[in-house]
Amino acid sequence: MKILVCISHVPDTTSKINFTDGDTKFDTNGVQFVINPNDEFGLTRAMWFKEKQGASVDVVNVGGPETEPTLRKALAIGADSAIRVNTAATDGYAVAQQLATVVKDGQYDLVIAGRESIDYNGGMVPGMLAALTGASFVTNCVSLEVDGSNATAVREIDGGKETIATSLPLVIGGQKGLVEESDLRIPNMRGIMMARQKPLKVLEPINTSDATAAKSFEKPAPKGAVTLVDADNLDELISLLHNEAKVI
Secondary structure: OEEEEEOOEEEOOOOOOEEEOOOOEEEOOOOOEEEOHHHHHHHHHHHHHHHHHOOEEEEEEEOOHHHHHHHHHHHHHOOOEEEEEOOOOOOHHHHHHHHHHHHHHHOOOEEEEEOOOOOOOOOOHHHHHHHHHOOEEEEEEEEEEEEOOEEEEEEEEOOEEEEEEEEOOEEEEEOOOOOOHHHOOOOOHHHHHHHOOOOEEEEOOOOOOOOOOOOOOOOOOOOOOOOOOOOOOHHHHHHHHHHOOOOO
């Protein structure tokens, strides 16, 4: 079984986010980038298929040279090889088109993507990728088993979970629950050294056009000052809740 894991290069959630050029561009200065958490769950599940069923695992990213350290981390975790499509990931449909070319050329049986990335939270790419490649698709996936060409997936739905029987080729949008958080892998020294020797192929992009464009960004409004009320002064508390907060 050939597995392709899609890796998004996203800011660490602890990074301070700023924008430049009149709030039209994301400022990457001083920002630490990591593997998208939903993708990391998928990569860990792919490692299970590699170790238990002898699957081969490649990772792919659409982005510039700055994303290669993130791909190298995926290789250090255990992926066999990496692919970088040399173009900026500016639009979900354009990214899906680039990935579809990689999937078709590599004849992958299973494509594991994150349900969404934590930077733009579009949640569009896995579904469009499945449509472009003619593969089955399961999103919000929290469990996946493969037996030959048959697959059983469990996905979260409103109010519960749904178990789905399908067949390969398959694209999933994985999320927390696909593996336990305790099973996530941290690259060790041996893995880091081996990752330096593993192939990282750079592909030139196909011609695409963006269907969407970000016009501007806006940070959430800062929280207001906290008003402290003495525990014995219930009248003041009631007055503030009624006249200022307007919740009673």
